[in-house]
Amino acid sequence: MTEQPWSDIFGHSRPYSEQADGIETAIETADAGGYTVIEGACGTGKTMLALTAGIDRVRDPDSQYERVVVLTSVKQQLRQFETDLNTINENLPANYAPISGLTIVGKADVCPYSREGCGNIDEQSVYERCEGLRERTRNLVGDGGSTSAGALAEQARRAQTGLGNSGTGGPTYLKTADEPTPYLPSMPEHGSGTASTEYCPFYATYLDDLPEDGDPIEAVPFDITDKGLMDTEQLVALAASHGSCPHSVMGAVLPHVEVVIGNYYHGFDPLTSGTFTGPVINEETFLVCDEAHMLEPRVRDLVSQHVGDRTLQTAESELTRIIQPLTDDRQQFNTDVQTVRAEIEASDVSIRELKSFRSFIHDLREELDRRVTAHLDSEHPNWRSSLKDLPDEEIPLRDPKTPQPDELTDWADEQGYTDGVWSRAEIIGSLVGRVLNEVEDEDTKRSIPAVGRTLSAWYLHDHSDYFREIELSRTWEQSEPATSWRRAYNASLVLYNCVPGDAIGDRLAEFGGGILMSATLAPIDVFEQVSGLDHLRRSDRPVSRKTYGLTFPASNRASFAVDAPKFTYENRGDPGEKTPTRQAHADAVVAVAASPGNVLVGMPSYREATWIAEVLEQRIDKPVLLDESSGDRATNSLKSSFFDGEDKVLVTSLRGTLTEGVDYSGDRLHAAVICGVPLVNTASPRTRAVMTAYDRRFGNGFETALTVPAVRKSRQAIGRVIRGQDEKGIRVLVDARYARESWNSVRGYFPEHEREEFTPVSPDMLTFGIEQFWN
Numbered sequence: 001m002t003e004q005p006w007s008d009i010f011g012h013s014r015p016y017s018e019q020a021d022g023i024e025t026a027i028e029t030a031d032a033g034g035y036t037v038i039e040g041a042c043g044t045g046k047t048m049l050a051l052t053a054g055i056d057r058v059r060d061p062d063s064q065y066e067r068v069v070v071l072t073s074v075k076q077q078l079r080q081f082e083t084d085l086n087t088i089n090e091n092l093p094a095n096y097a098p099i100s101g102l103t104i105v106g107k108a109d110v111c112p113y114s115r116e117g118c119g120n121i122d123e124q125s126v127y128e129r130c131e132g133l134r135e136r137t138r139n140l141v142g143d144g145g146s147t148s149a150g151a152l153a154e155q156a157r158r159a160q161t162g163l164g165n166s167g168t169g170g171p172t173y174l175k176t177a178d179e180p181t182p183y184l185p186s187m188p189e190h191g192s193g194t195a196s197t198e199y200c201p202f203y204a205t206y207l208d209d210l211p212e213d214g215d216p217i218e219a220v221p222f223d224i225t226d227k228g229l230m231d232t233e234q235l236v237a238l239a240a241s242h243g244s245c246p247h248s249v250m251g252a253v254l255p256h257v258e259v260v261i262g263n264y265y266h267g268f269d270p271l272t273s274g275t276f277t278g279p280v281i282n283e284e285t286f287l288v289c290d291e292a293h294m295l296e297p298r299v300r301d302l303v304s305q306h307v308g309d310r311t312l313q314t315a316e317s318e319l320t321r322i323i324q325p326l327t328d329d330r331q332q333f334n335t336d337v338q339t340v341r342a343e344i345e346a347s348d349v350s351i352r353e354l355k356s357f358r359s360f361i362h363d364l365r366e367e368l369d370r371r372v373t374a375h376l377d378s379e380h381p382n383w384r385s386s387l388k389d390l391p392d393e394e395i396p397l398r399d400p401k402t403p404q405p406d407e408l409t410d411w412a413d414e415q416g417y418t419d420g421v422w423s424r425a426e427i428i429g430s431l432v433g434r435v436l437n438e439v440e441d442e443d444t445k446r447s448i449p450a451v452g453r454t455l456s457a458w459y460l461h462d463h464s465d466y467f468r469e470i471e472l473s474r475t476w477e478q479s480e481p482a483t484s485w486r487r488a489y490n491a492s493l494v495l496y497n498c499v500p501g502d503a504i505g506d507r508l509a510e511f512g513g514g515i516l517m518s519a520t521l522a523p524i525d526v527f528e529q530v531s532g533l534d535h536l537r538r539s540d541r542p543v544s545r546k547t548y549g550l551t552f553p554a555s556n557r558a559s560f561a562v563d564a565p566k567f568t569y570e571n572r573g574d575p576g577e578k579t580p581t582r583q584a585h586a587d588a589v590v591a592v593a594a595s596p597g598n599v600l601v602g603m604p605s606y607r608e609a610t611w612i613a614e615v616l617e618q619r620i621d622k623p624v625l626l627d628e629s630s631g632d633r634a635t636n637s638l639k640s641s642f643f644d645g646e647d648k649v650l651v652t653s654l655r656g657t658l659t660e661g662v663d664y665s666g667d668r669l670h671a672a673v674i675c676g677v678p679l680v681n682t683a684s685p686r687t688r689a690v691m692t693a694y695d696r697r698f699g700n701g702f703e704t705a706l707t708v709p710a711v712r713k714s715r716q717a718i719g720r721v722i723r724g725q726d727e728k729g730i731r732v733l734v735d736a737r738y739a740r741e742s743w744n745s746v747r748g749y750f751p752e753h754e755r756e757e758f759t760p761v762s763p764d765m766l767t768f769g770i771e772q773f774w775n
Contacts, residue, residue, distance in 0.1 A: 034542030074661030101229035132443030149208035156201030216252035287514035400688035422459030467689035498693035505532020549753035567676030575611035597670030627652035
């Protein structure tokens with residue numbers, strides 16, 4: 001193979017042919033301002049491919065690109081990019097400078113106080129506490145402030161010296177990331193008595209180092225050019241040992257490293273990109289979106305908006321705390337009142353507007369209460385006596401199939417809350433939140449800005465692409481009355497973005513170009529529709545496609561599509577019924593579970609997972625582990641149990657977290673069997689609204705919104721089996737829709753190479769095929 005300019009960057013001795021082809025295509029497409037869409041099976045080497053193409057562009061002096069930004073939805077893949085970047089650095093020619101990189105994380109991961117559980121800051125309070133401490137630190141050193149950043153930092157350091165001179169045996173320094181910091185574990189205060197102000201010494205040091213007019217990189221207390229990839233621990237150690245704020249240092253370093261690794265929030269969440277990652281979202285950035293099959297659902301969540309009943313209640317209280325100093329002449333005239341009045345008078349928001357907005361929020365909560373109560377009375381007549389048994393619910397505010405103004409907007413018009421109240425909500429919310437942060441010492445996340453943003457968006461967005469509903473989420477609030485739904489539920493107003501492709505496409509257009517990749521993108525034309533790439537192509541931004549199948553020996557795997565009855569609700573009946581459909585699927589799963597080694601069973605729902613787990617416990621000798629809808633800790637514990645010790649069967653829902661992004665390499669998994677096609681519940685108003693919006697936009701809502709994502713779920717699950725050159729295993733899809741063509745067949749949604757591999761077999765031939773493979 002002819003050596004290419006990027007060969008020195010590639011981290012291994014020789015690329016696979018697919019890697020070389022993908023790198024060349026990505027470089028050529030990115031130079032033209034476009035994106036390369038890559039579906040590559042496990043073993044393609046997609047991570048190294050993407051990093052090599054991007055870094056080659058960054059290191060080329062004639063290229064527009066200054067950095068690579070990697071976004072992924074799976075932590076395991078984030079670690080893989082870190083590993084491959086380190087591999088690249090370890091194998092660079094001697095005359096190459098290390099490729100600088102940074103993994104970006106949240107405040108809880110880098111704040112020294114949060115990490116060590118001191119300073120009255122923990123993982124839950126870190127965001128509110130951090131913003132409050134920063135605000136007070138800035139107020140102390142800003143225009144009219146009582147001191148300087150340098151003085152605050154020095155004061156915190158002197159506290160250590162004073163303790164050391166007190167005869168107590170020396171100060172106890174706050175230590176984090178195995179490095180001591182210059183400060184005590186407790187938070188310092190400036191001033192004395194009731195006039196004292198708590199501040200953050202790490203942030204004060206950062207402000208002291210920050211140039212008045214210049215690049216924030218000058219405040220970074222170390223050289224980034226020789227560090228290679230800085231992971232979280234290294235960043236915290238370098239910044240905190242100097243006494244500077246690791247999160248602020250991370251933001252200052254961000255635009256100056258060659259590779260940035262983060263998650264989808266960092267690229268697509270409007271708040272995160274607006275406040276933190278904005279400097280790297282531009283035409284100088286080569287974007288890599290990994291696990292791109294998750295782009296549409298993850299970004300839909302990020303660009304949808306919701307506001308809860310309790311948030312509305314808090315926002316009403318926050319408005320009252322601003323209105324009272326403006327209207328109550330009996331209140332003692334103090335500094336806070338002066339500040340409130342000065343801020344409101346300097347704005348274009350009147351007291352009348354503040355009062356009107358507070359009335360709107362109050363009446364909105366009453367209307368919310370009326371609608372929730374009416375719904376529960378209709379659907380669950382005895383709900384007051386069985387609060388703990390209530391399910392999560394959706395209450396649509398319009399017909400999901402008929403785009404039209406929603407009932408809540410119509411109600412507001414009838415009450416006299418017209419355009420002016422809705423359109424000014426964000427301005428009022430932002431102002432009130434800012435004033436409260438100035439006059440109140442409590443570190444808390446203000447509710448009113450979020451309420452203002454959501455209500456303004458509710459007014460501005462159309463009814464074709466956005467669906468409005470009330471979402472009831474189970475909770476338990478003992479302080480609420482025993483007969484109130486608020487004891488059992490938090491109700492939220494939801495503005496659901498049915499067509500996130502517009503937001504995705506707009507954001508992709510801000511980058512210079514790059515790669516979107518996954519093992520499961522087919523059909524790629526559907527992926528390009530729902531992710532906004534078609535819009536880019538229409539604006540003369542090129543989009544290239546590449547598909548690479550499994551490169552591991554075909555003799556190491558057997559793949560079957562079992563022509564069993566379709567595992568649909570109509571065919572299978574309830575779990576307690578012994579229908580022919582259930583019998584056929586149970587027999588197939590038992591046959592696969594008899595394979596040597598660990599076996600993964602994927603079902604369309606947790607309810608069906610419980611059923612098949614009970615069947616397996618009765619019919620096989622292996623231990624059976626059942627995954628249930630639970631938190632990360634329980635899931636990780638279950639995963640560890642599956643990997644350790646004797647052979648087992650793990651049963652889960654295909655809509656859970658154990659069938660994607662989990663490393664089953666080596667001896668961790670020898671077979672996977674999937675029953676049915678994991679379509680989401682079409683009874684959900686939200687799902688029907690998405691289908692309608694996709695019908696209007698793309699012409700086939702059921703296909704694009706339900707079928708294609710369901711097939712990707714199945715493909716992700718069976719893709720867990722063969723992860724390496726020497727691994728052997730069986731992959732089985734049980735359902736006639738996988739095996740043969742019919743009006744609702746999904747076989748055509750698999751790429752051609754997988755259709756060829758998954759041999760259709762009858763249920764009675766499956767056991768023979770399995771035994772033949774293992775023998």
